[in-house]
Amino acid sequence: MASNDVDSVPGTFAPALRELGMQLRKLGAHRSIQIGGILFGAIVLVAIFADLIAPFDPNENNYRAMLAAPGDAHLLGTDAFGRDILSRVIHGTRLSLVVGIIVVIATGVLGTIIGVLTGYVRWLDSPLMRVMDGLMAFPGVLLAIALAAALGPSVVNAAIALTITFMPRTARIVRGSVLVVREMPYVEAARACGAHDRRIVLRHILPNAMPPLIVQLTFVFSVAILAEAVLSFMGVGPPPPTPSLGNIIAEGRSYIREAPWIALAPGVAIAISVLGLNIIGDGLRDSLDPRLRNL
C-alpha cells in the first residue's frame, strides 16, 4: 500500500480510488467480516429505523401493564413502568450506536493527531506520551465511570468520558506505526526530494499507519458500546427516562426472578453488537496485518 509516487499531483485520486476499491473487495470477501457485517449491520439497521419499527413510544408508561410477560401485546414484555421493552431496546440500541460512533470518531481523530505528533515530532514525544501513560494507568472502565460521574449524567458526557478513556491507547498505536513508517526508505526518499513535513505525514506516513488504527477503532467501537452500557448501568449514563441498553438492564435487576425479560433483551442486543464488531475487527486485522495474513 506504500506510495512511491512522491511527485504525484494532489487531487489525482483515480489510482487511490482503484486501490481502495481493491482493498474493500478483498475485505468484503473475508468470512469473518461477512459474518460480523451481517450481525452488526442488522443492529445498525435497527438503530437507523428505530422510529419506524418500534411498536410503542419507548417512554410511554402504562400502569395497567406493569411487568407484563412477553406476549401478543408486547413482544418482549414490559418493565415496571409498563413500558414496552422491545421499543426501549430498539431506541437504546440507537443511543448505544450513537455514543459508539461519537467515541470512535473523536478517539480516531484525537488519537491520530497525538500519535502522529508524538511519533513524528521528537521533542513532543516524551511529554505527550507521559500524559497518555498517566491516563492509561487507570483501568479503562473505572476511569470512564469517574469521569462520567464528575461530568454528570448525560449522553454527551458519557461520550466525552469514553473518548478520554480510549484515546491514549489509540494514540499509542498510531505513534508506534508512525515510528516504524517514518524510517522507511520511501519516506527518506520523499524527504530527500524536498517534500515538506506536512506532505510527508499526510501522503506517506498516515496512509501506511492506517491499518492498525482501523482495526483498533473497531475494538474501540465495541468496547465503547459495552462501556456505555456499564456507565448507564452504574447510573452515570443518560438520565432517566432515556432508554439505553445499560439502564434497561439496571432497571431489570430488581425483577430478575419475576421478570427476566427486562434484562435479557438489552443483554442480547449488547452481545450481538459487540460480537459483530469484534468479528469484523478480527477480520480486518487478518486482512490488513501482513504478519497474521497467513497464520
Added chain:
Amino acid sequence: MTIAPRSGHGALLRAAAIAVGVAFAAAPLAAQAQTMGGDFVLAQSANPPSLDAMTSSSESARNINMNIYESLVTIDENVTPIPMLAERIETSEDGLSYVFPLRQGVKFHNGDEMMASDVKASLERYREVGATRGMLDKVKEIEITGDYEVTFHMSEPTPTFIEGFASPRAPAVIIPEEEAAKPANEIEFIGTGPYKFVEFVPDSHVTLARFDEYSARQDHDGPTGFGGKKTPYVDTATYRIIPEAGARIAALEAGEVQWADQIPVPAAKRMMDDPELTVFEARQWAFLTLIMNWQLPPTDNVDFRRAVLHAIDREEVMAIATEGFYDLNHGWQYPGRTYFAGDIGADIYEAPDLEKAREYLDRSGYDGQEFLILTDPNYGEHSRAAVVIADQVSDIGINAVVKQLDWATVLKIRLTDEGWNGWTLMQGLEPFLGPYGIAAKMTGDQPHQRATHPEIDQAYDDLITGATVEERQAAFAELQSLIYDLVPQIKIGDVGRMQAGSASLKGFKPFRAPRVHDIWFE
C-alpha cells in the same frame, strides 16, 4: 401531670395495627426461648449520611442510630411518648416547666455514668446542630436541678412539646458532655443504647456490638416502640449497604443477611411462598411527596407550582412508583387519625385537570425553563415517581428533567437553593408521628421548600400552641388548605413497605427502624 411508663404488653398488642409481622404474629413473644449470641446482618439500601444522630433525619441513619443512642423521651409501639432515659416526666400546672428526673446507673458506651450535665450539654448541642432543633424553640432554658435531674423552662405553654420532643426523626439523644462540645459530625459515636458502635466502612457496612453494661428499664415487660425494657441478645449487628434491591434479595435468599429492607413488591409476593423466609408487610409506611423549591425559577412562582399540582395523575404515579402497593389519600394525615382534615384538597387530588394546569402555566409566564426533578435510585419509589411525574407534566408543556443522583448527594443538594426544583421524597416518620412533623418541615429555619410563608408559619404556630385538640385540628385543617393553595409540597399518595427476614430470625417486629435488640436466632 406525670407521664408514667406504660406496660409493654398492651403496647405490643396495639402495635399490630401499625405493622404486621406475618409469621411473628403466630407465636407470643414470651412463649419463645431467647438465645444469646449470633451475628445479625441486615441489608439496607443507603449509607447513613451521619451517625451523629442529632444531625440526620434520614431513615438510613435512624435505622442504626436508634440502636446506639437513647433520648430522655421516646415513643412506644403506639406512637405515644414515654420516658426512656428520664425516670418520668413532671409537668407544671401552668405548662411552663418540665422536670425530668433521670434514671440512675445508666452507662455510656465509654463506661461513664450519664449525669444531668451530659443531658444539658447534649440538648444545648441539639439546639445548635439538631436537624429538627425547632422542637426546642419554646424551651427558654435547660436547668440542671440535681445530679440526676434537669428542668426545662418554657417561654410559653406548649401542649404538644413532649410529642415533638419524643420524635425519633432526628432524635435529641444524650451523649457524653465532652462529645457534646464537638461540632456536628465530629463526635465519637457514644450513646447509652443496647448496642455500641464498632466501625463504619462507607458503601460497605456499619457494625455494632452488644453493650454488655447496658442498663435496661425494669418497669416494662419488654420493648415497646423505641423504649421499654430492651434486651440485647445477638453479639453483633452489621448493617450492610446494598443499594440494589435484587442484590438485597439475593443476599437474603443466600443466607448472607438475615433481614432486608425495601423488598420490591413482586419479589415479596414470591417470597411469601418460601418457608425459609418471613415477609413483613407494613401499610401506611410513608407519604410519597413532591417537594417544591420556592427559591429557584420556575418553582419560585406559585402559579407554576399550581400548574404542576393540577397536572399530576396520582393513581398512575402511585401504581408505578410503589409497584401496586399503595393507597390514594389526599390528606396530610392518615385516614382515621385524630388530625385527618376531611375533604380539604380532595377535589384537586382526585384527578388531574390539565386545562386548569395549562391556565396556571400561562399565568405563571413560564418560558420553557428546566423543571429539575431531583431524585435518587436508592429508593425505587423516588426515582420511579420522578420519571412518571416528569412525563405527566411534560404533557402541559413543562420542560421536566429528571436529575438522578445518589441519596447522600441528594440530601446535600436539597439543602441548597440551587440545582433542583422538585424533589421526590417519601416521608415516613412525619405522618406516622402525627401532624407536627409534617408541619414542621414547612416552616422554621430549614423548610423543605427553602422559604417560609407567614400564613404557613401562623398555622404551624397555632398547631403547636393550640390548647385543645379541636383548636389544633382546626390549625392543621388550615395548614392542609394552605398546602393545596401555596404548594410547598404535593401529596402523591400513601406508600406501603415490604421487608423480609430469615425464618430463623425470631422476635423481630417491624417498626420505624429495625430494632436489633430483643431478637434472636433459632
